[in-house]
Amino acid sequence: MFLRSAIEEINGFRFMIDKLEIQSGLAKRVLNTLPYLRTPEAIAQELDKTEVMRNILQTSELTDTITKIKVKLMQVKDIRGTANRVTESQILDDIELFELKAFSLLVVEMRELLLSANITVITLPDLEPVVNMLDPEKMRIPHFYVYDAYSPELAALRTKMKTLKMDEKTEERVLDQLQFEHTELEDQIREKLSKQIHPYKKEINEALVNTATLDILLAKAQQTIDMQLCKPEISTSTTRYIKIFNPQVKEVLWQEGKKFQAIDIDIEQGACLITGANMAGKSVILKTVALAQTLFQFGFYVPAEQAKIALVDEILLCIGDEQSELSGLSSYASEMLRVNAIVQDVKAGKNALILIDELARTTNPTEGKAIVNAMLDFLTDQGARSLITSHYSGIKARCKKMRVKGFVKEHVQGQLTINNINEFIDYSLIEDTHDSVPQEAMRIARILGVDEELLDKAEEFLDDEEKKNRN
Known part of the structure; x- marks a missing residue:
């Protein structure tokens, strides 16, 4: 059984899940797929991690770090579809490369926050190499296009196209040919980038799982404090x-x-x-x-x-x-x-x-x-x-x-x-x-002011029933 099924079957469980302060859509989806645990080792591991995170949340020196991590988690998108394409060695388009860059930047930033605070209950893999591939201009912003820095040839072609477009005498067929060459160059760069990223498929998928786990763990630990729950x-x-x-x-x-x-x-x-x-x-x-x-x-x-x-x-x-x-x-x-x-x-x-x-x-x-x-x-x-x-x-x-x-x-x-x-x-x-x-029904009914005549009649029937049982 998975958590999503338990929500439907167990009264009050949805209330508890809805009360979790989960920041990312990724973690909310992963939460629904958590399995029903059947071994003491698996349960103990989850409870112990929650206890460690609870202690972290109650450490005032770490409050600022945790707040910054939560802000980062709020920006995390579910890019598991893109990660699957990386795993399958598919050529990524600009949107997928943007998603991967934005996610990798957040993971790098959260990893630095965790390491600086010596928080080891959950670790995030190093996606700095992926960021470097997708951010050749070192701007560290969540934005992507096929940058000039990827190819001097592409940079020169773009400069040439810009110049010719400003010249009214330039024939349309010339611009069309240059645009075709430009598209081919960009496609080659996307293919090359996709091949360079593929070896990091394990780290990317691990980062997705661990980011969702971090979000869920923070929410579980906070709930133990807010609701005064105990570690069983x-x-x-x-x-x-x-x-x-x-x-x-x-x-x-x-x-x-x-x-x-x-x-x-x-x-x-x-x-x-x-x-x-x-x-x-x-x-x-x-x-x-x-x-x-x-x-x-x-x-x-x-x-x-x-x-x-x-x-x-x-x-x-x-x-x-x-x-x-x-x-x-x-x-x-x-x-x-x-x-x-x-x-x-x-x-x-x-x-x-x-x-x-x-x-x-x-x-x-x-x-x-x-x-x-x-x-x-x-x-x-x-x-x-x-x-x-x-x-x-x-x-x-x-x-x-x-x-x-x-x-x-x-x-x-x-x-x-x-x-x-x-x-x-x-x-x-x-x-x-x-x-x-x-037998409290009659007594409560009298205290509530129910009609005396009705209750007296009920008492008579009750007395008759008790006499029959004694006989």
């Missing part, structure tokens, strides 16, 4: 987050003058059931865990105070039924097909992180509970690293059970409304040994 450790067993948070939700709440409550969570091999009332933030927990795992697998820092993360080959999600309407399937049918695909992947031995939100929520509670129990048992038996959320009571499967602490009435001060109710919900996870989920 690589785990071989339990995934553990201390104070994990969702950057997108946190920003939305901040704009509304509210705070996001970070939580702690451990994800072990085997199934974990997360219960809690509606509005308890269970879906946000799953989406945040998926986001953090994705960032980690692409070599990014993660939104938490501390994190220790186990690698997985894939993140298998069943969160929402956005695709059911497009496919013409019912919500339940769409969900069951997705669940079946997850089961088959687990049976095939895929090392995956499995996140399922409100499993079987769209069918009747009796069968829904049976499906949840069966899935939890299956995932526990398989040792599959998984989180499943549910608001069903009566889940007896063998698995770790956690519960969102939920609504804390004692914290309520003043009038409770739909706009401030989230302020009185404790989103932290606690271990839960009970089979039933907290």
